Amino acid sequence: MAGIYFHYPFCTQACNYCNFHFSTQLKNSSRIQQAMNKELYLRKDELNQPIESIYFGGGSPSLLTPSFFYETIKSVRDNFKVTSQVEISLEVNPDDVSHKYLTNIRKSGINRISLGIQSFLDCELKIMNRVHNVKQGINSIRLTSRIFDNFSVDLIYGIPESNLNSWTDNLDNLISFNPPHISTYALTVEPKTVLFHQVENGEVELLDEEIVKNQYDILNIKLEKASYINYEFSNFAKPGFHSVNNSNYWSGKPYLGIGPSAHSFDGNRKRSWNISNNIKYLNSIEKGCLNQSKEVLKDYEVFNEYVMISLRTTGIRFDRVKEFFGPSYCDYLEEQAKKHLMDRRLFWDGNVLKISRKARFLSDGIASDLFMLRG
Known part of the structure; x- marks a missing residue:
């Protein structure tokens, strides 16, 4: 969908x-x-x-x-x-x-x-x-x-x-x-x-x-x-x-963004966004052309997006991390999560890593602690 x-x-x-x-x-x-x-x-x-x-x-x-x-x-x-x-x-x-x-x-x-x-x-x-x-x-x-x-x-x-x-x-x-x-x-x-x-x-x-x-x-x-x-x-x-x-x-499903500055995502790794200038947008579209910037996400960037999205919603499923990114990502994530598990900002629900209610307001900061920083 x-x-x-x-x-x-x-x-x-x-x-x-x-x-x-x-x-x-x-x-x-x-x-x-x-x-x-x-x-x-x-x-x-x-x-x-x-x-x-x-x-x-x-x-x-x-x-x-x-x-x-x-x-x-x-x-x-x-x-x-x-x-x-x-x-x-x-x-x-x-x-x-x-x-x-x-x-x-x-x-x-x-x-x-x-x-x-x-x-x-x-x-x-x-x-x-x-x-x-x-x-x-x-x-x-x-x-x-x-x-x-x-x-x-x-x-x-x-x-x-x-x-x-x-x-x-x-x-x-x-x-x-x-x-x-x-x-x-x-x-x-x-x-x-x-x-x-x-x-x-x-x-x-x-x-x-x-x-x-x-x-x-x-x-x-x-x-x-x-x-x-x-x-x-x-x-x-x-x-x-x-x-x-x-x-x-x-949930990372694909979407098409129409209009000046609108962003699009193919549901996998490709993102694009239209130029944030009305006149330049008009000039391009009226000539039958697109004026876009594009990027292809690297493995660690896809992983970081999954971590951010999952913490804000239903939690990080380790079976999915293993399936899509490999065991090394699971090991890394488990190590990075230790301090937040100790202070009960994160908790385990089966094999799903979730954020506690008291820590929801801090979810972006906690997610960044779990990110894989690899340029």
């Missing part, structure tokens, strides 16, 4: 923490839409597996019209094998939501919505420079739940000036709507973002890491009590509502 991701690189306003490729100048939007569909056709032979996930992200793809989604989904069906239960997701900004828009995009073929709520506090939304306010966010959840059975809500923790009480209030608000899926992310400071410069200039003080960790712990406790399954570090779902797109990514 495989997936297709469409990256629409336009927003009406820049969130100060975002380092994704986007532009707030919409003048080339129509050309980009046409180019994405042309790129899809140019690359129709790259995926032989049936498509079980189509995902529209960005940027702000909810700026696009229902007719664009209808035509694009039709193009996918015309050029690829698509499963009967394909998940077709759209990232939606709360300020773009209306009953009419949701109804029309559902008719166009969208069957899952991902709402970028991020916070239920206006002061926090202002800190992040989000376009919408709390009232719009609440309204968007209510409207979406009436029209879509399958939807997700995004929330951010670790926001400057937040605390454990404000985070608990955020979670209580979210849980009261009982969304079938929740994605949560710690606010990170990425180079070249507005937030990065605000921190560098002393305009914004980052939250103490211990508070951020405690917020993540509260998140896990509250969502488990509310019957959510933590199937990946950042993702929680009610039974039957795991995101196919997320699950495919974290």
Whole structure:
């Protein structure tokens, strides 16, 4: 099985923490839409597996019209094998939501919505420079739940000036709507973002890491009590509502990335990514050419990705490590894991090496300790 991701690189306003490729100048939007569909056709032979996930992200793809989604989904069906239960997701900004828009995009073929709520506090939304306010966010959840059975809500923790009480209030608000899926992310400071410069200039003080960790712990406790399954570090779902797109990514399945800066993976060793420049992307695609960078992962890089993905999900299976990488990798991994087994950050579940709940927040650092460093 495989997936297709469409990256629409336009927003009406820049969130100060975002380092994704986007532009707030919409003048080339129509050309980009046409180019994405042309790129899809140019690359129709790259995926032989049936498509079980189509995902529209960005940027702000909810700026696009229902007719664009209808035509694009039709193009996918015309050029690829698509499963009967394909998940077709759209990232939606709360300020773009209306009953009419949701109804029309559902008719166009969208069957899952991902709402970028991020916070239920206006002061926090202002800190992040989000376009919408709390009232719009609440309204968007209510409207979406009436029209879509399958939807997700995004929330951010670790926001400057937040605390454990404000985070608990955020979670209580979210849980009261009982969304079938929740994605949560710690606010990170990425180079070249507005937030990065605000921190560098002393305009914004980052939250103490211990508070951020405690917020993540509260998140896990509250969502488990509310019957959510933590199937990946950042993702929680009610039974039957795991995101196919997320699950495919974290299990290493192939995907095709369409649009400026979009990444692709063949499910084995080959990665490619489109140029992160709208004009150069347009010039290439309109001439019938791709403007990409490519890499082929080495054995140790494939191993490191497996370690990272597995720790965030179901654990590192030693039978798979032995099968795909050989006994020497098992020996190396066992040696590297010793100190984390001693302090109970890692534990054995049969032949599967798993991370303890208390150490989940540290999963990236623990994974890096297990990496094989070989240039």
